[in-house]
Amino acid sequence: MLKTLAVANYRSLLNLVIPLGQLNVITGANASGKSNLYKALRLLSETAQGGVVNALAKEGGLNSTFWAGPEKISARMRSGEVPVQGGPRQKRSRLRLGFADEDFGYSIALGLPEDGASAFSLDPEIKRECIWSGDYYRAVKNLVDRDCPMIKIRHKNSWKVVAKHTATFDSLFDHIADPANTPEVSVLKDRIRGWRFYDHFRTDTEAPARLPQLGTRTPVLHHDGRDLAAAIQTIREIGNPQALDEAISDAFPGATLEVLSHGDGRFELQLNQHGLLRPLSTAELSDGTLRYLLWAAALLTPRPPSLMVLNEPETSLHPDLLPALARLIIRAAEQTQVWVVSHATRLIAALEKAEFCHSIALEKELGQTRMAGLGMLDEPMWEWPDGGV
Known part of the structure; x- marks a missing residue:
């Protein structure tokens, strides 16, 4: 550390x-x-x-x-x-x-x-x-x-x-x-x-995370999130699937996340939400929902680094998702040193509830x-x- x-x-x-x-x-x-x-x-x-x-x-x-x-x-x-x-x-x-x-x-x-x-x-x-x-x-x-x-x-x-x-x-x-x-x-x-930086997850309409991708075991999510589905499947197989399910339910009550494996080796995510008659593909998800899934895959990595740095993780997230994100970050910080650079007062307040949180307020x-x-x-x-x- x-x-x-x-x-x-x-x-x-x-x-x-x-x-x-x-x-x-x-x-x-x-x-x-x-x-x-x-x-x-x-x-x-x-x-x-x-x-x-x-x-x-x-x-x-x-x-x-x-x-x-x-x-x-x-x-x-x-x-x-x-x-x-x-x-x-x-x-x-x-x-x-x-x-x-x-x-x-x-x-x-x-x-x-x-x-x-x-x-x-x-x-x-x-x-x-x-x-x-x-x-x-x-x-x-x-x-x-x-x-x-x-x-x-x-x-x-x-x-x-x-x-x-x-x-x-x-x-x-x-x-x-x-x-x-x-x-x-x-x-x-x-x-x-081994230091890991996350500051540019892609969630635009052409983002690779929205499309089926060839998948291999992925214990470390790419910095732009391109291998999201493979990372989620890796967490299910060699990581903490219970923590993943809890993180999804925490943010989207009643929702479940599935990984579809196509016959040609491509992986695709689907989110089942309470009240909907069919699952939503990642191409249909809002930027905020997709970004939260990306953070879940990054923070629940089966291979924690010595240092993980998150730059403005609140970007595109609805304020109601920030407490759930904070709980994900605190869980990750129990295994690795974490930096969070943030403007979001609600996220900051939730993180500061952790006993081991160290606040660094900068001024000029x-x-x-x-x-x-x-x-x-x-x-x-x-x-x-x-x-x-």
């Missing part, structure tokens, strides 16, 4: 360090920084999949993601005694992302090339990466250290260089794959790659995102490694 998330110099997240729990509910007004926090976590997930540089390119390049305010916001600026103003930068611009879980911590610092010799001079470079043991970074706890092109690992009481010419766009996860000598790299890579001050109510004594200990040359 992630215990701490840290982000620095990313859009409105100038320097945000927040504690995390089993079920995390991210709330806040529009433009408070919820989307930026979500995107920062997605960027972190790309480090273990070789896509962090490309992901930043899709956001408009590294320069466009940097904090746009002054390098430091003084107390006098906060009080309004002096206007918000900047000056010459004292430090190189670095985008920093990091986290700590129950065993290890990880951080990455990205910056722009120092020279313009390449045509790819706007491509971000990985300047520093570290993996350490424990909750927060200390040099004596460091296990793997990447400083620009050089990667070294702790070997007994000294350091051993394992790579001298690492490509600036490759993470250390792409270069170290030795479970015997660097088990922490393998463990963290597997954990990060002078353009900077902060966690409301987080005092100096509440903030987790965190220190960034030096950012490399």
